[in-house]
Amino acid sequence: MDLRIPHSEPSPDERAAVDALLGAPASGWDGGDRDVALDGRVARRGLRAIEARRDLLLPAIEAVQARVGWVSKAALDYIARRLTVPPAEVWGVASFYHLIDLEPAPPVVAHVCDDIACRNAGAEDVCAALGAEGAVADGATWKRSPCLGLCELAPAALLVRAGATPTTEVVAPATAAAIATARAAVDGPADASAGARRGDARLDEVRRSVPQAGDASLQLLARVGVVDPGSLDDYRRHGGYRGLTRAIELGGAGVIAELTAGRLVGRGGAAFPTGRKWQAVAGQTERTRYVVCNADESEPGTFKDRILMEWDPFAVIEGMTIAGLTAGAEHGYVYVRGEYPVAAARLQAAIDAARAAGLLGADVAGTGARFDVEIRRGAGAYICGEETSLFNSLEGFRGEPRSKPPYPVAVGLFGKPTVVNNVETLANVPVLLTAGGAAFAAQGSGTSTGPKLYCVSGHVARPGLYEAPFGVTVRDLLALAGGTSRGRPVRAVLLGGAAGSFVGADALDVPLTLEGLRAIGATLGSGVVMVFDDGADLPGVLRRIAQFFRDESCGQCVPCRVGTVRQDEALHRLAARPPAAAVADDRALLAELGQAMRDASICGLGQTASAAIESALALGLGDPVADAPTTGGAR
C-alpha cells in the first residue's frame, strides 16, 4: 500500500513500547533510522504479509497506553508506519476504546466504577469525595468507569499505573481515602498475583468473592480458592485435564455427542447449544479454523468469568483445548477485557505452563494435533463482547458488529470458521466430559442443564459468585447470600444485567431456568441477580442504565446510535416530574424507541438497550414520583 504517513517522531518511551511488541524496525520504511543507501535496497513484504499483522494494531496502541499513560499522535503515526495501516484508520481504532487516552494524561489513573452495583453501594458518594473528574494532582487523576466486574466488592475502583512495568490495583471497597493511599504508593503492588498466596489466606481472600469456596459439592467452582491458580500440578491433582483425557478417548464426534447429550448451552447470554456450534465448525470444508474464548465480560453486574479466570485459569484453557481438538482448529484466542489485568496475567501463566507440559503446542498431549492459545486484551468497549465486534476488534479494526448471516461458525475470525464461546461455557466442558453427558443433563431442569454461576450483588448481606443448579429461585439465592443487607424488603431484582430485565418481588419464586424466565418475559442472560430493596434509587438506576447504553453504543447503526441518546433524554425528562400528559407522551416514545431498537438494530446491544428500562416501567418500578428514594435510604 502506498500510504501517506506523517513523519513525526515518537518519544523514546513510545518507541520502546511499540518495539517491545513488534521488534525493532527493519528499515527507514517502517519507522527505523533512515539510511538513504540501504533503504533503497529494501524489499518490503507483500500486501498479504502486511495485512497479516493488522491484528497487532490494538496491542501496539495498548502497549503505548500502558507505558506512557496516554497515546500521542506521533505514537499513532509510528504504529501506522510499523504496521502499514492508514493513519486515519489507526485514529479510528484508537478513538474507539475508552481505556485509550488520546490527550495528555498523568501516569496514574483511578477508574472509579459508578455503574449500577457500585452505585447501589455508594459510588456517587465516593465520586463526590474525589472532587472534579479528570482533575490532575500529583501525577494522578480519576475518572468514572462503567462496570468493572467487581460488583461483589462494591464500591470498587481500579488503579492503573503506566510505566516500563505497568501495574494495576483493585481498590475495594473504594473510598476517597483508600484511592488516595493506593495512588500515593510509589511502586504499586509488588506482585500482580499477590492474591494467589497459599492455603488458608487464599481461601479467606477468595471467600470475599465466592462465599461457597471450599465446599466439596461445587463443580464449576470446585477448585476456586482451593488450588494455587499458578500451579498446573495443583490443577491436575484436583481433577484437572481429566476432561481433555476423556475428550481424546472419545474423539471429535464423541465429544460432540456428549455435549449434545448433556444439552450444554452457552453461558454468555444467548444460550446457543454448544454441541451444535462445535459440530457446525467441525463440518466446514475450510481447514483453517479458530477457537475464540469470549472473556470480554462487560455486562453490568457480571463477574463470574473474572473469578473463573483468576482462580481456575487452567479450566478455561482446558476447555479451549478440547474445543480446538474437536473443531479442528490449531489456534485459539482469549479476548480478555482490558479491565481484568489479573485474569489476563494468570491466564498467560497458565498458557505458558500448559505449553511447557505439552498440553498446548505442536503436539497436544501426544495426540499429534496442534493447538495453541494467545491472549488479546480489550481496551474498554462493552460492544466487543458481541462476538462479531470481538472479531473486528481482534483483527485490528473498530469493534463494530458485523451483519449476520453469515454466522461465525462459517465466517468468523479472519473470515474463517470459528468456535466462539464464553468463559463459563468452556469451563463447563471438562466438567461435562468428566461426569458424562447424561449425568450433566440430569442436573437442572428441562433445557437448562448442568451447574450455573449466579452473580449475586446489590442489597444482599453476602454478595458474591454462587454456584447452584438451574432451577433455583431468587429466594434460594437470597438465602445463600444471607438475605437482604439492610433488613428492608426486596423491591426489584435485575436479572441478566443492563441487557436483562427487572422483575418484581412477586417473582422471587420463579425458577431460574431459561424456559422459566422466558415464561415471565425475563432472561437469565449472563447470570446477573442484582437485588434492590425498597430504599433503592430506582429512577437513578434506570438513568444509569440508559447512560450506559448511550456511552457504549458503537455508533454504527442509527436505531442504537441515536435511539440510546433519545432514550436517555426521555428518562431525564421523566425524572423532572413533568405534567401527566408529558409523562404519557414520553412513555409512548420510550415504547416506540424500544420497539425500533429491538427490531432494527444490527446487534444485540441495540436490540436489548431498552429491555431493562421497559421492564421496569412496565412493572411500575422506577416511577419518578413513587420510586424516589425515601429519606435515609438514598442509595
Next chain:
Amino acid sequence: MSADHDDGADRVWFEPPPRSVRLPMAPPTPAPATITLEIDGREVQVADGSSLLDACASIGVETPTLCFLKTLTPVNACRVCVVELEGSRTLVPSCARKAEAGMKVHTDSPRVRLSRKLVLELLGSSVDLSQAPDVARWMARYDAHPERFGADAATVAQPVKDDNDLYVRDYARCILCYKCVEACGTDAQNTFAIAVAGRGFDARVATEADVPLPASACVYCGNCIGVCPTNALVFKSEHVMRGKGTWAPERQTTTDTICSYCGVGCTLTLHAQDGRIVKVTSPLDASVTEGNLCIKGRFGFDFVDDEPAGDG
C-alpha cells in the same frame, strides 16, 4: 548500420498466419439460477444472489435507502431499508440480505413502518437533512415527526469544515452512512484519508487526529462528494453559491462529455448554471468510472471560463 540492411534480394519475409475469424470472447458463464420468494403476498422470481432490495425493486416496491449505493459494499448502517422476514426475530436490512428461495417478506407491515419512521425521526432530530433528496417524501410516507423528541434533543450540529479550495465538509449534515469512507478506501480510491472515529453518538468521519484535509492523505478526487447522500460533502463552488443564495438547481443543465485530461476516457457530467460550470459528477453506470473521478476531472474546470491570456 549493417550492410545487409539494404540488401533485400534474398530476404525471406515472415508470413503471418491468416487472422482468426473468431473474435476473442470470455468463456460463457452459466446464467444464475432463478429463485422464487414471496414479497407482500406476491410471488417474485429473481436471480440467485440478488438482495432483497433488488427483489423489491423488481416488482416496483420502492424501498427507502440512505447508506446504500449500488457501487459500494453494503454497510447496512442506516437501517431505513429494513423489511420483515418471516421466521426472523428481528427485521432484516434489505440492502445486505440475500434473497433465498421460499422467503416470505413484508415491506409495509406495522413493524416495518414503525422502524422506518423511527429511523427517519432519529436522523431528522439529530442531523440537518434539508439537502437530502427524497427524505422529506419518506418522512411524509411514514408519518415521521422528528420534532417530537423535543427542542433539547442532542444533535450533531457543528461548524462547517472549510479548509481547502475544492470542497467543504458540513458534518452537521452527516448521517454516518460510511459511504465516503468506503469510497476513500477499498471500494474506490484506496487513499484512506478518512475513517470513522470515536464511538456512539460521538462517532464521526475524521482524518487522523482530525487534522485539516491538506495535512491528511486526501488526494482531492472528490469521490466522497460523489457518494454523499445528504450534501454533507459539497463542492466549494456550490457551498459558496448557496451561501450567497445564488445556487439555483432549477436553472442548471447537465451535459455528458468525456474528460479531456488523459486517455482513460472518464464520462463527465457537467452541471452548468447560467452558462458556467458549477460542479462535475460522473454517472454511476458509466463503465469506465462507476461514478468515480480524479482531482482533474472533478475539479479542473475553472479554466473553461478563463479569458485567454496574452496575445492568444
